[in-house]
Amino acid sequence: MKAGSDATMMLRTPFHARVAAACELNDWGTWKGYTTPRAYTDMELEYFAIRSTAGVFDLSPMNKYRITGPDAQACLNRMVTRDVSRIGVGRVGYTVWCNDAGQVMDDGTLFHLGENDYRLCAFARAIDWLHWCALGFDVSIVDESDEVAALAVQGPTSCATLLAMGLEGLEQLKPFGLTHFSFEGETLMVSRTGFTGDLGYELWIAPRQAELLWDRLFAAGEPYLIKPFGSDALDLARIEAGFLQAGVDFVPAESAVRSGRSRSPFELGLAWLVSMDKPVFNGRRALQREQAQGSRYRFALLDVDGNKPAHHSFILSRGGKVGTVTSAAWCPTAKSNVAFAQLEMPHGAVGEELVAEIYYQRELQWTRVLAPCRVIGSPVFNPPRRRAVPPGAF
Amino acid sequence: MKKYDAIVIGAGHNGLTNAAYLAKSGLSVAVLERNPYIGGATVSRELYPGWTYSNCSYVCSLLRPEIARDLELPRHGLQVVPYGGGVTFKRDGDYYGNYYDHNRQYREVARHSLRDANAYERYATDVRKQTRLIRPYLLRRPPDPTSLKLRDLRDLAGFARSFTELGEEGLADTLRFWTKSVGDYLNEYFESDVIKAHLGGTGVIGTALGVYSPGTAYVLLHHYMGDMDGNVGSWGFARGGMGAVAAALAKSVKAFGGDIICDADVDRIVVRHGKVSGVALKNGNELPAGIVVSNLDPRRTFLDIMDRDDLPAELVHKAGNFKIRGSSGKLNIALDGLPTFNGLDRNNPLMLGDMHFTDSLERLERAYDDWKAGTWSKDPYVDMLIPTQTDPTMAPPGKHMMTVFVQYAPPRINGGEWTDADRAGFEQSVIDQIAAHSPDFKSLILHCETRTPREIEAEVGLTEGNIFQGELTFDQLLFNRPFPGYAQYRGPVPGMYMCGSGTHPGGGVMAAPGANAAREILRDLRLPDVVPGGYADD
Amino acid sequence: MTERHDVIVVGAGHNGLVCASYLARAGRKVLVVEAGDSPGGAAATREFAPGYSVSGCAQWVYQLHPGVSRDLELERHGLQWAARDLASVLLDSRGCHLTLSGALIESDQLSGDDREAWRAFHDRTGRYARLLARVFESRPPKLVESNLADRLTLLRLGLGLKLLGRDDMSDLMRIVLTNMYDLMEEYFDSPQLKAVLSFDSVLGARMGPRTPGTVFGYLYRRLGENFGYNGVAQVKGGMGALGQAMAASARVRGVELRLGCRVSSIDSVDGRAAGVTLASGEQLRAALVVSSADPVTTFKGLVGFRHMETGMARRVSQVRCEGIAARLHLALDGLPRFTGLDGARLGQRLVIAPDMNYLERAFNAVKYREYSPHPALDISIPTVNDPAGAPAGCHVLSAIVQFAPYGPPGGWDGPSAVAGLSHREHFTALVLDKIAEYAPGIKEQVVASQLLTPVDLERDYGMTGGHWHHLELSLDQVMMMRPFPGATQYASGLDGLYLCGAGAHPGGGVMGLAGKNAAREILRRGAAA
Structure with missing residues (x-):
């Protein structure tokens, strides 16, 4: 790059002109140094667009890494906990990756674009770790975060909207599948993925055609009540769907300063992502040891009595503190008061009755309630349309 | 009496x-x-009418x-008052800037090396780990390991506990951190010369050691220990x-x-x-x-x-x-206006902080070789600030005061006392280095106070002019x-x-x-x- | 060949052979696989010119552990000494040499104060070296996950420290971290005495006398006193004879030794080392694999980064192992004449390092991948004590030369600043010039010469970086940090794989303790190993 080329404090995504025009609240936040809206018009209406029509989220700032070369699969297989060889071409896999101590560094989605050709979407920047992971492998690693613009289109009418935009045959795409279309001279990649727990797609395109994509999408979606949504609505949707967020529900291992603050995949309820039968992968020895010796913590989904969200609550058992809440929300669709908690073992078995110590404020008066809560086995929101192929009429 | x-x-x-x-x-x-x-x-001293010099220590962190x-x-x-920024000017006309904003800082490092930009985050975490370990001991007396007194044993046990918390590997990393050179330490994270040089200078400030001398990684920590309103490692002007x-x-x-x-x-x-x-x-x-x-x-x-x-x-x-080794000198300069550097915009926040001209560890180390050979560095490492961009009280409006900390300067020149001619030579090496990056610098100088270890010792009473009262x-x-x-x-x-x-x-x-x-x-x-x-x- | 062994040892260097012998003695079925045609590794004798042979890599023995020699019955298996307890002679170009023989100093120029200071210094550091020797005779203790054995080691160390007394204890804790230059300035006036002692502190180390941690290097050097050496010793027949004796001893104990078989990989099954594959393609299986190769060769070359976790691969790629010492072997047509040195002293260890600043300047070069224009030398003329190494009347001069970088710009065979000369030729000429300052006329006696740079040592002796300690022996790479955090107590990040070479605690030098x-x-560990 040339000298002094960066004179701005905040970057703008390729959709910024459209996003800014739509962001009537002027409620901006920052994501990786990009100007991103927390909400456009009304957070609740945006949330309900996700759940009953279609919502659009600009996820361009997401870190995107391209891993190619003869050893791409082998390299990723050693890096992440899942068995990458089971993610076929044209499929996407959610996974986590650990350091040698078996502590989760980050989670993300792995797009299998072609033979030994992958894209990794990650919450945290990972280029350094990817290069370390590449030692001994014949792979090439490119940070393509700035080369790919992305929109999430989520909600019951998302498929209809995209079909109306001309993406023929999209209804046949299975969850965690990906496919390509041509769009005004560029390739538009569409994956049936998302962070809302609803029917939804993510669109990936070269920045050059980003604005055009936005325009076509909103034109096609108008009869399907399409609406942009900001990070606040997304956060509510993902809690309802039971999705963890790095940096909120766990500390990425290599940015944990204090000893003992990071977590293993087992401790985050992600054992299903760990293929212990792989001969070697990062964290395997430590996770084997953890399996033998037992984990320190357990992730629990809590169904909390009442309607006061258990933000930052201590979780008590027989009066003693056994854990803390990392994310909490009253979920408007599921009509349920959900909290994610990190509980000290042996607490957190499904069905266990606990107490959440909740503080809430009404008209400047703070109230403390001890709300009974139960550990539940699965997320409160998980509609059949999320999995149906074709998704069917909305 | x-x-x-x-x-x-x-x-x-x-x-x-x-x-x-x-x-x-x-x-x-x-x-x-x-x-x-x-x-x-x-101290603050008015050595030129209208200008206040922080003529020894110069930042408060x-x-x-x-x-x-x-x-x-x-x-x-x-x-x-905190200052943002910091910059190392490169010989090729470019610079590396140290922005206060995390994301902008990331992008600036990425301009020199994308991988380093990411590695910087790991580096910052690892240094913070070490800082956290040592900070609780700043306001305590050190335990005496040879003593069998109850208080010492208790202190030692506490000390040992904070170490065992790190785990076997974490403890080994800590011991390595304390025994490593700042150069070797930075090499474990970074590939870009200018990033390493910018960070590495801190590992040798005030010490008579080079960036490849074991033990200098700790000195790095000593400077990171500072805090301004809870922001670890941030710096300010009094x-x-x-x-x-x-x-x-x-x-x-x-x-x-x-x-x-x-x-x-x-x-x-x-x-x-x-x-x-x-x-x-x-x-x-x-x-x-x-x-x-x-x-x-x-x-x-x-x-x-x-x-x-x-x-x-x-x-x-x-x-x-x-x-107790004299290793540094100081120039305090009254300026008729704000100089420009490598074409950097005057309003760029980078100039509010510490400025340097040494763009590789090798140049830093060679500067140290001069000290070992008993002379001042021909190509010195400077830590230069213009506090009057932040503090309006130290110079008349529109005028500026520049403080230039210079390394290395030995306590004695080839075994003999510093002479006035030596001091002039030392001053010249610094001025020339600055002027090489700033075309208008020399013409803006109104007054320059140059302090070698000789002057620091004589006035302040620090033996050999060592700013830390001992290595x-x-x-x-x-x-x-x-x-x-x-x-x-x-x-x-x-x-x-x-x-x-x-x-x-x-x-x-x-x-x-x-x-x-x-x-x-x-x-x-x-x-x-x-x-x-x-x-x-x- | 499908015969299954309990243990396969990779490399028949002295530590590999020592380790194999001890394992065999305990009833394990051990196979040692060695790439070279003769055992010994860096303990080797090579014919570098027709009729002239020399200890190619390691030059002296000065800290071979007596327990190891005794247990392996090395003398019964053919080890003979050409000379023992040799003095170190610090050469002076005018002939005013200083001779250091254990605690004794011969010099015309040493003041009474210095002699007294020397006695105090020698006694004091001797006590520290004794403590260090005790630490080195056991595995490095873990500090956090310590078990009983570790706690006993720590207790012994703590007790040893306490027994030193309060003064010595606090002094040791200070000086072990400090640099030789300042310590010498504290004690002595004589530039020669300061030089010869600080030379020992930086031998084989990427350090100058001013580098913090060099006092540790000096104490490391002094270990030998606790192992029965009052100065360096020379093996009859060259260091290769030591390798042969160790191999003979190992064979008698039932160790199977296969020479000329290069291991191309250490193989693992389900995350556990299970054997090796040879360059020939042959696969050998065993319950345990022990590598005496350096850690980089072992983990990067033989195991392969892709077969270990990333953090460990990062650790391995960050160890510091670039050698800084070269070897120069000269074939001479007669006995060299050193100014002011009588024939009897020619068989001693000759040191060229006039003063500490000279050493420090010599070191400066290597920081920038340059070689010292005025290098420091550790010279032996082995044929004085053991004439068999050269044709009758002829001699071999062999020197450790510091400092030489692993790779000068363009490589050793690339062009140097002197027109027409490669770096290799230029450096050889510089070293010869330097020797000639002390031995005028030597250039005319040279029949053949061979310079082994760190790159050559790496190639010929399989040591990554050409570092004779395998890894720099600096304070950040000793004890539980050796070879790197996460691989300590001879285990590695790979189950079933152990390290027994100089890259493990306590380090290099022909000592045998890492193997033992x-x-x-x-x-x-028994079945849990």
Whole structure:
């Protein structure tokens, strides 16, 4: 790059002109140094667009890494906990990756674009770790975060909207599948993925055609009540769907300063992502040891009595503190008061009755309630349309 | 003559801090200062009409917030203003800028190396881990590992506990951090020369070591220890120059009833019947006191102002061998306007911070080779700031003051004393380096004060002009500072104490040694402990 | 060949052979696989010119552990000494040499003060070296996950420290971290005495006398006193004879030794080392694999980064192992004449390092990948004590030369600043010039010469970086940090794989303790190994 080329404090995504025009609240936040809206018009209406029509989220700032070369699969297989060889071409896999101590560094989605050709979407920047992971492998690693613009289109009418935009045959795409279309001279990649727990797609395109994509999408979606949504609505949707967020529900291992603050995949309820039968992968020895010796913590989904969200609550058992809440929300669709908690073992078995110590404020008066809560086995929101192929009429 | 309970020798920031706590505990205290002004190396001086120079120490970051708050320094007039930025200018006309904003900083590092930008995050975490480990010990006395006293054993056990928390591998990493060179340490993270040089300079500031000398990674930490309102590692200017720190401390001393006496040059500490009985001044006066605290460096304390007959022979030997190496010099420059550098915009926030011109570790190391060979660096490492961009009180409007810390400058030139010609040569090497990146710099110079170790020693009384009162190498840290067996602020004679940067936790305008020493004195007097401990879990 | 062994040892260097012997003695079925045609590794004799042979890599023996020699019965298996307890002679170009022989100093110029200081210094550091020797005789203790054995080691160390007395203890804790230059200035006036002692502190190290941590290097050098060496010793027949004796001893104990078989990989099954594959393609299986190769060769070359976790691969790629010492072997047509040195002293260890600043300047070069224009040398003329190494009347001069970088710009065979000369030729000429300052006329006696740079040592002796300690022996790479955090107590990040070479605690030099300690650790773990 040339000298002094960066004179701005905040970057703008390729959709910024459209996003800014739509962001009537002027409620901006920052994501990786990009100007991103927390909400456009009304957070609740945006949330309900996700759940009953279609919502659009600009996820361009997401870190995107391209891993190619003869050893791409082998390299990723050693890096992440899942068995990458089971993610076929044209499929996407959610996974986590650990350091040698078996502590989760980050989670993300792995797009299998072609033979030994992958894209990794990650919450945290990972280029350094990817290069370390590449030692001994014949792979090439490119940070393509700035080369790919992305929109999430989520909600019951998302498929209809995209079909109306001309993406023929999209209804046949299975969850965690990906496919390509041509769009005004560029390739538009569409994956049936998302962070809302609803029917939804993510669109990936070269920045050059980003604005055009936005325009076509909103034109096609108008009869399907399409609406942009900001990070606040997304956060509510993902809690309802039971999705963890790095940096909120766990500390990425290599940015944990204090000893003992990071977590293993087992401790985050992600054992299903760990293929212990792989001969070697990062964290395997430590996770084997953890399996033998037992984990320190357990992730629990809590169904909390009442309607006061258990933000930052201590979780008590027989009066003693056994854990803390990392994310909490009253979920408007599921009509349920959900909290994610990190509980000290042996607490957190499904069905266990606990107490959440909740503080809430009404008209400047703070109230403390001890709300009974139960550990539940699965997320409160998980509609059949999320999995149906074709998704069917909305 | 008034009889004091305690006399503190030297009105540097540690001496004043020490006196403030003693006075706060109800003792009658006097601080004796040789110069007509207070502050030691924490001074603001008008050496050119209209300009205030922080002509020794020049930034305020390490000052313990616990002490600043406890002694009410803000109420006594101290205001510390943070500065953002920092930049290393490259020889090819480019630069590396250190932005305050995390994401912008990321992008700036990425301009030089994408991988380094990401590695920087890991580096920052790892350095923070080490900082967290050592910070709780800043406002504590170091435990003595050779002692079997209950208090030492308890302290040692606590020390050991904070280490075992790290786990086997974490502990090994910590030990490696303490024994590594800053160059080797940075090589584990970064590939870009200019990033390494920008960060690496901090590992050698104030020490007579090179970036490839083992032990310098710790020095890096010493500079990262600072905090401004909880932002670890951020730095600030004392409004009105560093003298404002001393002035606020002095007001605190006086508010507690202490006396500060200038132009009082101490000849020696008087010992009678195996106990301290006061100090004798060069003018012949003797001030009696049961407690004498020396804020001077360990060499001066034991070899200059104490009688050898009053000291154990091994202590004289240890003091003689205490490593206190002059390694740096200083230029303070009055400027007619703000110079431009490598085409950087005048309003760029990078210029608000520390500026450097050394763009590779190799150049830093070669600068050190000159020191080893007994001469000043031909291509020096400078830490240059223009505080008048942040602080309007130090120069007339539109004019600027520049402070240039320069490394390396040996205490002696090829075995001989510095001459005025040497000083001119030293000055020229610095000015030329700056001018090579700033076309208008030379024409803006109105006045330049150049201080080699000779001047620093003569005026401030720091042996060899060493800014830390002794090397911050691991053989002189913690229970080894200043020397084994004397690391708990007590001297060899009852009633005699040390409170300077030569004691734990060392130099920089931190005020911790002064406070820690006061705690030990109060303990010996069986008075309640009024000295604050460190804030928890920072 | 499908015969299954209990243990396969990779490399028949002295530590590999020692480890194999101890394991075999305990009843394990051990196979040692060696790439070279003769055993010994860096303990080797090579014919560098027709009729002239020399210890190619390691030059002296000065800290071979007596327990190891005794247990392996090396003298019964053919080890003979050409000379023992040799003095170190610090050469002076005018002939005023200083001779250091254990605690004794011969010099015309040493003041009474210096002699007295020397006695105090020698006694004091001798006590520290004794403590260090004790630490080195066992595995490095873990500090956090310590078990009983570790706690006993720590207790012994703590007790040893306490027994030193308060003064010595605090002094040791200070000086072990400090640099030789300052310590010498504290004690002595004589530039020669300071030079010869500080030379020992930087031998084989990427350090100058001013580098913090060099006092540790000096104490390391002094270990030998506790192992029965009062100065360096020379093996009859060159260092290769030591390798042969060790191999003979190992064979008698039932160790199978296969020479000329290069291991191309250490193989693992289900995350556990299970055997090796040879360059020939042959696969050998065993319950345990022990590598005496350096850690980089072992983990990067033989295991392969892709077969270990990333953090460990990062650790391995960050160890510091670039050698800084070269070897120069000269074939001479007669006995060289050193100014002021009588024939009797020619068989001693000759040192060229006039003063500490000279050493420091010599070191400066290597920081920038340059070689020292005025290098420091550790010279032996082995044929004085053992004439068989050269044709009758002829001699061999062999020197350790510091400092030489692993790779000068363009490589050793690339062009140097002197027109027409490669770096290799230029450096050889510089070293010869330097020797000629002390031995005028030597250039005319040279029949053949061979310079082994760190790159050559790497190639010929399989040591990554050409570092004779395998890894820099600096304070950040000793004890539980050796070879790197996460691989300590001879175990590695790979189950079933152990390290027994100089890259493991306590480090290099022909000592044998790494091999012995590793064997003991493997046996201690028993079925859990």
